[in-house]
Amino acid sequence: MDVLKQVFLGDFMPHGMCYMWKPGLLWLHVSSDALIFFAYTSIPFTLLYILKRRQDLVFSKVMALFVAFVLLCGFTHAIAIWNVWNGAYWFSGAVKSITALVSVATAIALYKLIPALDAIPTVHDLQHQIALRKNKEQELTSQQTLLQRYSDELVRSNQELDHFAYVASHDLKSPLRGIRQLVNFIKEDLEDANIELPDNVQQHMKQVDTRINRMNKLLDDLLAYSRADNIEGDIEKVDCNHLTQELFELVNSKPNLKLTLNEPLPMVTTLKTPLTTVFRNLFDNAIKHHDKEHGVIDVKAEEQDNYYLFTVSDDGPGVAPDYHEKILALFKTLKPRDQVEGSGMGLAMIKKIVGRFGGSITIESDVGKGMSFSFQWPKESIIRQQHALKVTQM
8 A cells, every 4th residue: 555655646745845835826727638638549549440430440550659659658648647646656657668768669560660651652643643543544435435436347247248249149049940940941952853962072061060069069158158146045054965966967978987986975954056166077078088988987075174085087098287277268178179079168167157156266187097076065054145245236
């Protein structure tokens, strides 16, 4: 008890005696210290309230030191009021020493913050950044408007091209039919007149018929190519095992060619028509160019993150690597069309369809080592996104 009395009451002369107990001077100091005490103690509570309102602000170590510093400073003024009537200078000195330590620690911590404070943009910098951002937003808005206009024009242009391809393919077939009829009329007239044409003329007549068929095929493929990336239709489950077997039997013109499935192919939820077009053209290409009496066409599939990787391989003559890109181009064939009938659009159509869904097609081949086409086909989520986007644009 004596120790506590010595600390909190003390045997020293109170400050009031220094003021000669004059009420005006005494209460001037007391009221000032009291206001400072209440102000200092209110600051930490205000900071805590701000931190509660603003959860994005972080209560850092510097803020903790600052709160302790402010509280201790306020407490020293409260002790000053106490010492007006009491001489507890040991207690006052102890609190001041603690306040001094906390003050020095706070000052050091604030000094260490100077580099970070220098990195904080000024109000002028922020205003400049805001102005730049507004300008950029205006530019982006203008570009978005321009892109939308280009997109609308592209959609319109594609629609016009589709219409043109449809009309052209139908209108151009009409004179072809007329030419075929004229050829048949000539043949009938010659037969009626018992006129036998020389071998070279008969060969020319056969070439006319062959090239009429080729032109018809070219027009059909042109129309198909113009609609290759059309993703209209219903999304359905497709058994790739059944689909490939059915397509191979449909297009196979060489009975000694066989289809093998390395492993069971997946069941995919997709648009059936474009997938059918891809497999049909790959089978047709492999069968048409196969140069051996017996052969095998193999199909396998590998599951990826968002795609299935299908590979169609054959043991035919193969193609040199220098020509891999060429055979995927439109109207490109490696052999004269009089040797191998084809429009040169089948592989280009495959590339267009696969690219429409964000996939890729790759070729592995060399002369005498067969041909292998690998293409990515999207899983259900991508198919539905593309289909929904197409519906939105219509």
